[in-house]
Amino acid sequence: xxxxxxxxxxxxxxxxxxxxxxxxxxxxxxxxxxxxxxxxxxxxxxxxxxxxxxxxxxxxxxxxxxxxxxxxxxxxxxxxxxxxxxxxxxxxxxxxxxxxxxxxxxxxxxxxxxxxxxxxxxxxxxxxxxxxxxxxxxxxxxxxxxxxxxxxxxxxxxxxxxxxxxxxxxxxxxxxxxxxxxxxxxxxxxxxxxxxxxxxxxxxxxxxxxxxxxxxxxxxxxxxxxxxxxxxxx
Numbered sequence: 001x002x003x004x005x006x007x008x009x010x011x012x013x014x015x016x017x018x019x020x021x022x023x024x025x026x027x028x029x030x031x032x033x034x035x036x037x038x039x040x041x042x043x044x045x046x047x048x049x050x051x052x053x054x055x056x057x058x059x060x061x062x063x064x065x066x067x068x069x070x071x072x073x074x075x076x077x078x079x080x081x082x083x084x085x086x087x088x089x090x091x092x093x094x095x096x097x098x099x100x101x102x103x104x105x106x107x108x109x110x111x112x113x114x115x116x117x118x119x120x121x122x123x124x125x126x127x128x129x130x131x132x133x134x135x136x137x138x139x140x141x142x143x144x145x146x147x148x149x150x151x152x153x154x155x156x157x158x159x160x161x162x163x164x165x166x167x168x169x170x171x172x173x174x175x176x177x178x179x180x181x182x183x184x185x186x187x188x189x190x191x192x193x194x195x196x197x198x199x200x201x202x203x204x205x206x207x208x209x210x211x212x213x214x215x216x217x218x219x220x221x222x223x224x225x226x227x228x229x230x231x232x233x234x
Contacts, residue, residue, distance in 0.1 A: 016041035021221055024051030028059055031195055034227060035202045042199075042227040045213075049191055050076040057191055059198035068190060077180060078187040081220030096177050097170020098139040105140070105153055105161050136162050192223055199227050207231060 017039045019030050027046035034042040049057075052075055058064045070078075140158045144150060196208045209226040216222045 014040050016043055018043045020045050021047040021219075023048040025053055025056040027225075028052075028056040028195065031059070031199060031225075031227075035199065040229050042225065044195075044225045045221055045223065046192070046195075046225070047079070047221045049078040049188065052191070058194050060194050060201055062197050062201065063190070063194040070187065070191075074187055075191075077184040078191060079220070080181055080184045081216045081222075082178075082181045082185060083216040084181075084220060087217065093174040093177075094170045095139065097173035098136050099143075100173045101136060101161055101165045101169070102140050102143060105157055109153060109157060136165055188223070192225060195225055196227075203229065205229065 017030055017034050017037075019027065022030055022044055023046075027044055030044050031042065033039070050072060052070075057070060057075075058068070137158055140153075140161075141155075144153045144158075192210055196210055199206050199208050207226075207228045207230075211224055211226065212222050213224045214222050
């Protein structure tokens with residue numbers, strides 16, 4: 001419950017505040033509750049960094065002074081793990097190239113739906129690579145049908161782009177995406193270190209640790225933030 005904006009928890013002082021995949025600012029709120037209450041320990045695994053507000057990052061004065069601003073795209077990158085790419089089938093990677101070419105159709109035809117809205121919708125479509133006809137044209141038709149844009153994007157437009165688009169070009173797009181993914185772990189480390197530093201700034205006597213607790217293939221969010229006001233939790 002909340003009293004004058006502050007979260008008051010009816011918990012025991014020797015307890016541990018635990019959170020698994022605390023979305024966005026919920027992780028930052030958990031850290032603040034830990035510091036402002038009599039809770040002795042904190043065990044937190046955050047997620048959904050793309051939903052962080054200015055309250056959730058930066059938290060520490062140290063990182064704030066560095067002026068390392070993160071836009072929404074940077075935060076979104078931190079939500080992924082490069083290890084995922086090692087296990088993805090080739091067809092899944094090919095789709096990144098197909099999607100980039102498809103966006104060129106949207107740009108050239110200027111459909112009534114804004115491009116930014118379309119790109120967001122494509123990312124949420126439940127289309128599987130093994131459920132569409134093979135090739136770029138099959139992919140485009142499946143996506144456009146799902147988006148309900150058959151009247152705006154014709155088969156003729158798709159064929160025009162397909163003639164410009166070499167089937168081998170997807171490898172360049174997939175390569176760029178893979179390089180972006182490598183940056184994601186660096187951004188995630190920055191966000192997690194910011195939280196750890198914030199705890200130390202607010203209470204220098206706290207013991208703080210950042211540890212991998214399972215393989216990233218199981219979940220890309222595998223780093224736990226541990227903090228204790230008495231002795232290390234591990």
